[in-house]
Amino acid sequence: MGLRSYIITRILLTIPTLLLLLSMVFLFMRVLPGDPVYLHFEKKATPEQVEQMRHLLGLDKPLWTQYADYLFGLVNFGYFLRHGYPNLGKSMQNYEQVGGQIFSAFPATLELAIYSMIIASVMGILLGVISSKSYNSVLDHLIRGLGTIAYAIPVFFLGIMFQLIFGVYLHWLPTGLRINPIVQPPAQITGLYTIDSLLEGNLFKFFESLKALLLPSLTLGIILSGMFIRLTRTNMLETLRLDFVTAARARGLKESTVTYGYALRNAFLPILTMMGLQFAMLLGGAILTETTFSWPGLGSYIVSRINYRDYTAIQGAIVVFGLFVTLVSLVVDILYAYFDPRIRL
Numbered sequence: 001m002g003l004r005s006y007i008i009t010r011i012l013l014t015i016p017t018l019l020l021l022l023s024m025v026f027l028f029m030r031v032l033p034g035d036p037v038y039l040h041f042e043k044k045a046t047p048e049q050v051e052q053m054r055h056l057l058g059l060d061k062p063l064w065t066q067y068a069d070y071l072f073g074l075v076n077f078g079y080f081l082r083h084g085y086p087n088l089g090k091s092m093q094n095y096e097q098v099g100g101q102i103f104s105a106f107p108a109t110l111e112l113a114i115y116s117m118i119i120a121s122v123m124g125i126l127l128g129v130i131s132s133k134s135y136n137s138v139l140d141h142l143i144r145g146l147g148t149i150a151y152a153i154p155v156f157f158l159g160i161m162f163q164l165i166f167g168v169y170l171h172w173l174p175t176g177l178r179i180n181p182i183v184q185p186p187a188q189i190t191g192l193y194t195i196d197s198l199l200e201g202n203l204f205k206f207f208e209s210l211k212a213l214l215l216p217s218l219t220l221g222i223i224l225s226g227m228f229i230r231l232t233r234t235n236m237l238e239t240l241r242l243d244f245v246t247a248a249r250a251r252g253l254k255e256s257t258v259t260y261g262y263a264l265r266n267a268f269l270p271i272l273t274m275m276g277l278q279f280a281m282l283l284g285g286a287i288l289t290e291t292t293f294s295w296p297g298l299g300s301y302i303v304s305r306i307n308y309r310d311y312t313a314i315q316g317a318i319v320v321f322g323l324f325v326t327l328v329s330l331v332v333d334i335l336y337a338y339f340d341p342r343i344r345l
Helices: 003-031 036-040 047-057 063-074 077-083 098-133 138-152 155-169 193-200 203-240 243-250 255-283 287-292 298-307 311-339
Strands: none
Touching (some): 003 063, 036 047, 098 138, 098 203, 098 287, 098 298, 193 203, 203 255, 203 287, 243 255, 287 298
C-alpha cells in the first residue's frame, strides 16, 4: 500500500470514529442525572415556567430531533465560514454561542500546551538519552528515579509548591492568570500572548506573558517528562544494541553523531507517537493545572460549565477535545507511516 492510499484509508476510518464519538457524547449527556432547566430559577418554579424554559432551551423536542439538530449544526459549513467556528449550539446558562466561548478560551490552552510539550520533550528526551548511555550506573538509577517521581507527583501538588516557592516566598513569578492585571493584553492576532506581543513589537508584554506561562508550563512539562524519560531510555537501549550502531562506531564516527544522528533518530518513532497523543490531551484542557493557576483556558471553561450543568457547553467542549485527539492521532499515524514504510504494508 502506498503512502497516498494509506492516508486515504486512515481518513475514511476516522469518519465512523468521529460519528461514534459524537453519538456517545450526546447520549451520555442526556442520561446523566440533573436538569439544567432548574438552574435558571432561584426559587421553586411553576410547571408553566419550567415548560417555557424547557422550550426555550430546546429540551422539549424528541431526542432524535435534538440529535439531528446537533449533527446538522456541526456540519453546517456556511455557519463555520461566517463565524470561524462550528455551530455547537447555545449555552443553556447564558444563551451565548458555545463555539465562540470555546474558541475564545482555546488559545490560552494551546499556548500552555505548546510550552509544556517543549519542556517535557527536551527534558524527557535528553535525560532519557543520558540514562541509556549510562546504563546501570548511579546516574542511570538517579534519572530513572527522577522520571518515576516526576510522573507520580499530582499536578495540583507540584503547581501549589511552585506557587508557594517562586510566587509567595521569593516573589519571582506570578502565581496565576495569563498576564499581569495592570498590563494591557496584546492585540488579539493569534490569541497566543507571547506571539502577539512579538508581532506587536512589545518586548515588555512578551516577557510578562512568558513569566505568567513559566510556572504552569513547568508544572505540566516536568510531570510529562517522566513518561518521556522512561520511553526514550527503553527505546534507546534497544537501538544502541543494534548492528548498524556498532557499524557506525566501527567507522570511527563521533559518539555524539552515533547517539543523536543514528540511534535517537531510529528510536524516535514511538516517542513521536506519544508526543502527539500527549499534546492532544493537553489541547483538551489541562483541567487541574488551569484550575490551580487560574488559567483562563479550555480546562477552566469545562469546570465552570459543569457547575452550571450546561449540557450544550460541556457537550461542545468534549466534542472539540475529541476532534483534536482524533486529528492529532491521524497526523501522528501519517507521520509514522512516512518515516517507517513497514507500517504501510
